[in-house]
Amino acid sequence: MPLRTTHIDRIRDGSFDTLIIGGGINGAVTAASLAGRGANVALVDRGDFASFTSQASSNLVWGGFKYLENYELWLVFKLCQSRNRLMRAYRANIKQIGFYAALDQKGPYKPWFAALGALSYWFVGQFGTKAPRLLSRDKIETEEPAINTKSVAGGIEYRDGILIDNDARFVFSFVRSAIEAGAAAANYVELVSAERHGDRWVARLRDVDTNEEFQTSARTIVNAAGPFVDETNRSWGLTTNHRIVYSKGIHLVVPRLTTRYHSKVLAFYDDTERLFYVIPMGRRSVIGTTDTRVDTPFTEVDEDDIEFLLSQINARMDLDAPLTKDDIIARRTGVRPLVVTTTGSDQTDVDWTKLSRKHAVETDHRQRVVTIFGGKLTDCLNVGEEVAAEIEELGIPLEKDLHNWYGEPAEVTKEEFFRQARLMKLDRLRSKPEVEPLSDRLWRRYGRRAFAMLDAIREEPAMAEDIIGSADYIRVELYEAARSEMVTKLEDFMRRRSKIDLVVSDADIAHSAGLREVAEILFGPDEADRRLAEYFGGPDEVPEVVNAGPGPTQAARSAGDFLISPR
Ligand SMILES: Cc1cc2nc3c(=O)[nH]c(=O)nc-3n(C[C@H](O)[C@H](O)[C@H](O)COP(=O)(O)OP(=O)(O)OC[C@H]3O[C@@H](n4cnc5c(N)ncnc54)[C@H](O)[C@@H]3O)c2cc1C
The missing domain is CATH 3.50.50.60 (FAD/NAD(P)-binding domain)
Known part of the structure; x- marks a missing residue:
């Protein structure tokens, strides 16, 4: 069942x-x-x-460098503590990453002042990351040629964490x-x-x-x-x-803008002197975010948002061609639920971006x-x-907190996984070694569950094959998702358990013959058509390529039995 x-x-x-x-x-x-x-x-x-x-965040695990602007030292201290703790507990899932901020000559802060800020951030963060750096304009040019340094005075690099998957x-x-x-x-x-x-x-x-x-x-x-x-x-x-007020934030997913894969987050001040970022997401970049007061939790990315972000990026980066709407692979929008008190003064009148x-x-x-x-x-x-x-x-007795309800498996378990993966030469099986070793990816996403996936791949090497073009998902991961990730609709898998919907364009998904196999593994052959129709917005909307795509082979199916019992 x-x-x-x-x-x-x-x-x-x-x-x-x-x-x-x-x-x-x-x-x-x-x-x-x-x-x-x-x-x-x-x-x-x-x-x-x-x-x-x-599902709409910037995927950042951070102490709130920008809150230093409002001298919210206590908030930054607490957030840095949470960041450090989370990074220690999720060493594979949360990576420390450099935030590379290029500062404009006419921007709000001189590089030396920003460097002081970065140093304070490092202190307040109790040295939980590598030390920050002050960057000259020349250094920025060599280290990240994609940044337009024409009016840049210099920059800083400070560090925070990023969720590698989503x-x-x-x-x-x-x-x-x-x-x-x-x-x-x-x-x-x-x-x-x-x-x-x-x-x-x-x-x-x-x-x-x-x-x-x-x-x-x-x-x-x-x-x-x-x-x-x-x-x-x-x-x-x-x-x-207390009650909630809403601040809308959007992100646009575009082809990778930085020179190297997953190396750093770029940070810029926008025209309103608010920080915005170019954040790595697999082989893509995510640009954002915005901070707009809204009265409803239901929001959309509108034309003004898009125009604003694209113009900010094009003014600050030296791209081969300016980024246009056609380059957008996916849009994300959400509201930050911000807390205000129902008693006392109406805090919604204060500067919106300064609300705690x-x-x-x-x-x-x-x-x-x-x-x-x-x-x-x-x-x-x-x-x-x-x-x-x-x-x-409230009277519900709880056991002592052993702090074992979060975090990744113990180091010895991890060593054993990587030993087994090495012995079976797992990383040589994959078709795209340039992005990330398969063993790292499986361990990060599945922890202990990845041992059974090794069994399935040993049984049937096709289980290590990519299932949808450039999606960075292999067949065995589908069987695991079907068994234990409560995927109810196809979108759950495409958008949230994986990030395929975010990093693969709609056109490429529509041309993906592998999608039928995805649906059949997740929902079984009887249910696959209904779920494909639901995903594409009606039975007549399912692309021919997808409809005609092959289901899983018998060999893959039987290897999948290691992971999933027949429905
Ligand atoms: C643009 C943006 C960027 C952000 N970036 C970051 C970041 O980089 N780092 C960071 O740490 N934080 C970030 N945040 C903040 C963070 O994402 C949110 O604070 C957090 O996700 C809120 O989680 P939640 O569980 O309170 O709300 P939600 O994720 O909205 O969960 C509430 C759930 O309740 C469900 N629900 C509501 N009513 C019912 C009902 N009647 N029955 C059943 N279910 C119901 C909804 O379906 C929903 O899934 C960002 C937020 C935004 C908007």
């Missing part, structure tokens, strides 16, 4: 210590932390996990950790309503995929609905001291609801711990 069905069966008429609403980073990390400490937890999201804000996949790693610790979790399950009966909450839930409604009960609720926390609290009559980006956790002891307002991916471990403390206060 598919994983999701099993979990919905557990949630239906279930009785939990805590029901968590929302499977973005805050809900996922809460589920991992509570389940990891012995609580009986259910986690639901009305979309896919991480399908709202948590934010949504990182979120899913917490969902998986929660599941491994016994939590019941399901995507595409919406909270319709909830009421208190005696000392319990009884919640009505809806399976968004089938429209079936059912109920479940829990002693406490964690509201982790991100931009929707206020309306969710209102729906059960809860008033809070710190999260707040608020508990209603009478109703037994914990709400998470705002936050960052970077701060997620603190959120997990803070919510656990609140849940304990």
Whole structure:
């Protein structure tokens, strides 16, 4: 039975210590932390996990260098601590990366002043990264020829962390950790309503995929609905001291703009003197972001956003040809849920970009609801711990925190994986050695689960073949996703478990004969057509090449049996 069905069966008429609403980073990390400490937890999201804000971030794990501009030293100190801790716990998934800031002669800061800022950042960050550097104009020209240095006075390089795969996949790693610790979790399950009966909450839930409604009960609720926390609290009559306001941010994915693969993040001041970035994403670059006050969580990348970002890039980079709309491979948009207090002055009147980006956790002891307002991916471990403390206060006993609900497997396990990969010459099997050794990639994405993938590749070398052109996904990863990643719709895999939708153009996806095989492995031959039609927007929209594509070969199927039991 598919994983999701099993979990919905557990949630239906279930009785939990805590029901968590929302499977973005805050809900996922809460589920991992509570389940990891012995609580009986259910986690639901009305979309896919991480399908709202948590798929729209810049993928950066950072201490907030730019908040130094507002002298928010305490916030920067706390964020740097969270960054350092996260980088230590996820050595393969979060890489330290240089932020290479070229400073314009007419820009807000002289290079020496920015270098002082970078040095302070390094101090405040307790030397958790390599030291910053002051860069001369000549140095910038040699090290990154793609930067237009005509009006550049000099620059700095400071360091932070970056999620190598993507934010949504990182979120899913917490969902998986929660599941491994016994939590019941399901995507595409919406909270319709909830009421208190005696000392319990009884919640009505809806399976968004089938429209079936059912109920479940829990002693406490964690509201982790991100931009929707206020309306969710209102729906059960809860008033809070905090509320959310929205800041829209967009990113554009374009062909790689930097000279070397994945070497650094470029940082520039835009015309409004706000920092924006060119961030590596696999073999692509991501440009962004923006910071616009909006009144709704539902946003789109509009023409003005695109024009603004393209003009900023073209003015600051020496590209072979100016970047145009045609170069855009994918667009991402989201709203940062920013916390303000409902009491006191209306803080939305202050300078928008100066509103604090710190999260707040608020508990209603009478109703037994914990709400998470705002936050960052970077701060997620603190959120997990803070919510656990609140849940304990509400009378749910938790085991001692051994800090084993997050992080990558132990060093000895990693050494054994790389030893086995070396012995079977795994990295020689792959077709594109220039990007990243396959062993690194499998270890990073799957940890302990990657051992079974080695078995499957030993059984059938075709399992190590790329499945969609330049997507950096091999066949065996599909079998693993089908078994354990709760892929309900094709988009879940294409956009969130992998980043194929972000780095491969729509035209290339439409010409991909491998997509039918992807769908058949993920959903089985009977369900593949429906899911392909859903992905392309109707049965008649599925491209001929995809329709005619071959399914998995018998050999691949039987090797996949190492990983996936037949549906
Ligand atoms: C442009 C941009 C760039 C950013 N860059 C960074 C960065 O580089 N580094 C960083 O650390 N942070 C960054 N952030 C911040 C970070 O992404 C967010 O703070 C974080 O993702 C918020 O997570 P969340 O879990 O609170 O919300 P969400 O991810 O939005 O999750 C809430 C979930 O609740 C679900 N939900 C709502 N109502 C219901 C219901 N009734 N039933 C079931 N489910 C429901 C939604 O479907 C949604 O999936 C960025 C944010 C933006 C917008």
